[in-house]
Amino acid sequence: MENDVHRSVSSRAARRNQHQQTKDPEEGGLYGGKLSQEYSMKILWRRGFIRLILTGGIIWMLLILTVLLFHIWSCQSSLAFFAALCNKDSKVYGMLNTMGLVAPPHRCAIPVADHPNSVVIPEKRTPDKVIQRLSYIMEDKISTNGNQSSPLFGGHQTWKERDESFKIKPDMKVHCGFIQGGGEEMAQKDIEYVKKCRFVLATGIFDAYDTPHQPSNISKRSESLFCFLMVVDEVSLQFIKNNVTVREDNDGGQWVGIWRLIPLKHQPYDEPRRNGKVPKILTHRLFPQAEYSIWIDGKMELTVDPLLLLERYLWRGKNTFAIAQHKHHRNVYEEADSNKRRKRYARPLIDLQMKIYRYEGMEPWDEHKNTLSDVPEGAIIIREHTALNNLFSCLWFNEVHLFTPRDQLSFGYVVYRLSGAFNFFMFPNCEYNSIFVLHPHNREHSSKVEWAKTISELKKHPELIESKGGLGLWTPYPGNLDLVVLPPVARTSKAG
Secondary structure, eight states: HHHHHHHHHHHHHHHHHHHHHOOOOOHHHHHHHHHHHHHHHHHHHHHHHHHHHHHHHHHHHHHHHHHHHHHHHHTSSSSSSHHHOOOOOOOOHHHHHHHTTTOOOOOOOOOOOOOOGGGOOSSSOOOOSOOSSSEOOSSSOOOEEEOOOOOTTTOOOOOOHHHHSSOOOSSSEOOOSSTTSSSSOOOHHHHHHHTOSEEEEEEEEEEOOSOOOOSSSOOHHHHEEEEEEEEEEEEHHHHHHHHOOOEEOTTTTTTETEEEEEESSSSSSHHHHHHHHHHOOHHHHTTOSEEEEEEEEETEEEOOOOOHHHHIITTTTTOSEEEEEEOOOOOOOHHHHHHHHHTTHHHHHHHHHHHHHHHHTOOOOTTTSSSSSOOOOEEEEEEEEEEHHHHHHHHHHHHHHHSSSOOHHHHHHHHHTTTTTOOOEEEEEHHTTTEEOOOOOOOOOOOOOGGGOOOHHHHHGGGSOOOOSSSSGGOOOOOGGGGOOOEEEOOOOOOO
């Protein structure tokens, strides 16, 4: 009996153990399956996330590459619309140019003399046959319509005075900047230094827009013959001192390499680009003792000896004024249209300047005109400081003072108003591109007035309007400009 009880208990325990053994694997299998499924999902999500990141990165890189390729293509496109989209002053373009991904500008060899030492400098200057005496208005009319106003650097020139200034006479007195109290003041030490300068190579930096670039291939003869003068405003002077080594001589003169810095205090205009036109156009006023001058924009590194430039562009052909032909435009109205598309200044104000020129008889350029083009590349100007050239520079600057600071728009107009009295040599653009290495600006310049689309917008926001320059655009014109229709512009060339 006792044995039967033991067998019954043993059998129940055995069945219990068997049931437990059967149950445990089932539960363990279910729990293990859940773990395996969750682990698989985590792996799947992780792989999907990595693939998403890689795909997004590839798409982003392809997008950047597409934009860069489009930028390269637009800068070399022959279609005006796409060429207008190219900003050659941007850092992107500068980077692409450095990498050799952008085609270099069209260049051709300059037929210069073999060596600067072989150049024969004329013993006598070109005689002044047309203008015997040229003087300048130095005091401004400080009262207009009974209201007192501070002197303007270019003066408050009336429409009548402007018209009379184009009528050439043996004895002339004209506005030519540097009105007393108008700004642009040079230190006495620099005034004394430039008095000795007979040959001048000049450049300028304003609003810290560029970095000084040392000219190359300068001969010993030119080093001793030329004054290398870099005109700067106070902002640029401080920028240069912070970023470039500036040395000081025993007389207090400041130097960056071969350049003698010429700081100008009290800038006359709100717009830095307009300030930069003072040393560029009125070189003869800043350096009155100079007989010859070469101006180059601050973004350029000169690569040709300056004495060779004078021989090639002035003395060889008995010229007194030389400037390059624009690469794309000959018609000033086409250049104005390009300026509007590229937002170089307020579009309605460019139109107003062009309407005044059209009202005064300025015709679009064609092959029947006596000039190769009405539009120059103004970044390099080579001239002898004759009385007629000085007059032309004064009249050219007066247009820049009265209207927009886009000097390429007013050059051809002044030539037209002088009725053939002013002769100049306009050399090929491919030679122009061979004179220098072009460097990008430190930053992209933009002023608020450049984005204005209508006159009403400017009147609604007077803070956009310059207070000291371009006042001729806001002075009532003695003619009905409403009837003026600007010539149609066929956009057959690049925007430039």
